[in-house]
Amino acid sequence: MxxxxxxxxxxxxxxxxxxxxxxxxxxxxxxxxxxxxxxxxxxxxxxxxxxxxxxxxxGLADVRRLLDFVAHPEADCSDVNYLLDEHLVRVRAKLKSLRTLEKQLARLRTQCDADHRAADCGILQELVAAAHGEACACHQSGGNASLSNRKDGE
Amino acid sequence: MxxxxxxxxxxxxxxxxxxxxxxxxxxxxxxxxxxxxxxxxxxxxxxxxxxxxxxxxxGLADVRRLLDFVAHPEADCSDVNYLLDEHLVRVRAKLKSLRTLEKQLARLRTQCDADHRAADCGILQELVAAAHGEACACHQSGGNASLSNRKDGE
DNA sequence: CTTGACCCTGAAGTTGCTATAAGGTTTAGT
DNA sequence: ACTAAACCTTATAGCAACTTCAGGGTCAAG
Missing domain, CATH: 1.10.1660.10 (Multidrug-efflux Transporter Regulator; Chain: A; Domain 2)
Structure with a gap:
């Protein structure tokens, strides 16, 4: 074909x-x-x-290894187990972080529901506050910090 | 700095x-x-x-949009909500497929535990059988199908 | 005065495809 | 016989979000 x-x-x-x-x-x-x-x-x-x-x-590299195993039935297959275990660890780690991520996003989403100005947006305020709190968790200068571009006429 | x-x-x-x-x-x-x-x-x-x-x-493109919102506090923020909603949908879809994936991998992993020859490896057999069954779910020719490379002296 | 830690630019490599350009071949229909 | 669609070929570039590499320049300490 x-x-x-x-x-x-x-x-x-x-x-x-x-x-x-x-x-x-x-x-x-x-x-x-x-x-x-x-x-x-x-x-x-x-x-x-x-x-x-x-x-x-x-991944393709691991698929290649698996194909090699299939091609060599006399080889010891413990590496197949190892490969799959590693992969399972990766998948579970990703699953865990994704679950956390979903919670954070969902919570963040509740911070802002009505249509209003970005200045009053709870979501943005949270993100800015998080960025702010990184260096120092105390002083919240008021509105939306100093992340802005300055060149407002874009 | x-x-x-x-x-x-x-x-x-x-x-x-x-x-x-x-x-x-x-x-x-x-x-x-x-x-x-x-x-x-x-x-x-x-x-x-x-x-x-x-x-x-x-994603970086969305981060850029969020930064723009922070820079323009007078803008309407409903797009921020929309952006986050979309993202949440993506995350939840990924989460779902990852959960299925984890189950499949875990099951596959149980097919082979002891160290033995690849020819007897349940994991490889399952993958080969799945590949086989694709075209026809009936005839399982025996061992590990015809996926091998033929040029065994590699 | 040399060593090592820092900094610079521009370009290529990573993963797993997807898409494009610019052609050659085959097949079906008229 | 002609043509248009549907197939095939190669080589090359693009995507995200970086990372790495090559080949330098700058600066403080010993």
Whole structure:
């Protein structure tokens, strides 16, 4: 099959397939006389493997390592475990920070609901205050601090 | 203060500060005779403002818009609400997909625990089977499918 | 007077694609 | 036979948000 068919069969964009080939995830395919790439069924499986790994947000470098393991069934697979554990740690860390983030954003969002002037916007005031409080948590000079651009006619 | 001090005071890398200047988040600072940048206290606050927004994963383009609001206190702030709402939607969507991802990875991880050959690795088998099942959910040819590289002496 | 810590600019590298330009080939329809 | 659409090719640039690198200049201390 040609690259367009492979793309349709796997749901991966043609450009992305060529990209995967370029970075060494896909083997160099055979070429027709006109230069067109030709693939067999094994390519479909390889691309689907990659797609599944990507759906799990596994980076291309790690996908390459996993493909190497598949290619070498006699190798010890403890590295596969390690790879997945590391990845799981990353995902859980991101999950945790994202949960915190959601709380902070939601709280921030409650600070301002009606339409009014930015000077009275609770959200901006909170952000400015946070920036202010960084150096010194005490003196709030009044309105919106000294972050402004000065050149007001922009 | 010079850029190194600003970096230390805010926890933002020197290179990143110069980058922020280049993309217009920081105003062009005054220069000493030797060309070194000099900053005042307002720069610290501005950088901290940026840092807080970034900690909330707000993109640089949106940070720029927020800085504009701070600079123009007379403007209507309903766009600030909108910006935050949009961001909250993005964060929640990401959170949802990440939770699913974590479950899948955790389940996959349980498929293989002891050190053994890759050929017997449950994790690889699952990924290969998933790739296989894509085209046809029936025939599992046996071991680890035809994803391998063939050129085993790599 | 040299060492090391700081500063400067401009450009390239990172990740995982996506998009564009500028062509060549094939296929279907008239 | 001609043409237009739909495919294929390569090489190159763009995205975010930095980070790193190359190749310098400046300055205080020993």
């Amino acid at each position: 040609r690259i367009g068919e492979l793309a349709k069969g796997t749901g991966i964009d043609v450009e992305t397939l060529r990209y995967y080939e370029r970075v060494g995830l896909l083997q160099l395919p055979a070429r027709q006389a006109n230069g067109y790439r030709t693939y067999g069924q094994d390519a479909v499986e390889r691309v689907n493997f990659i797609r599944h790994c990507r759906a799990l947000d596994i | 010079r850029i190194g001090e600003l970096a230390k005071g805010t926890g933002i890398d020197v290179e990143t500060l110069r980058y922020y200047e280049r993309v217009g988040l920081l105003q062009l600072p005054a220069r000493q005779a030797n060309g070194y940048r000099t900053y005042g206290q307002d720069a610290v606050e501005r950088v901290n403002f940026i840092r807080h927004c970034r900690a909330l994963d707000i």
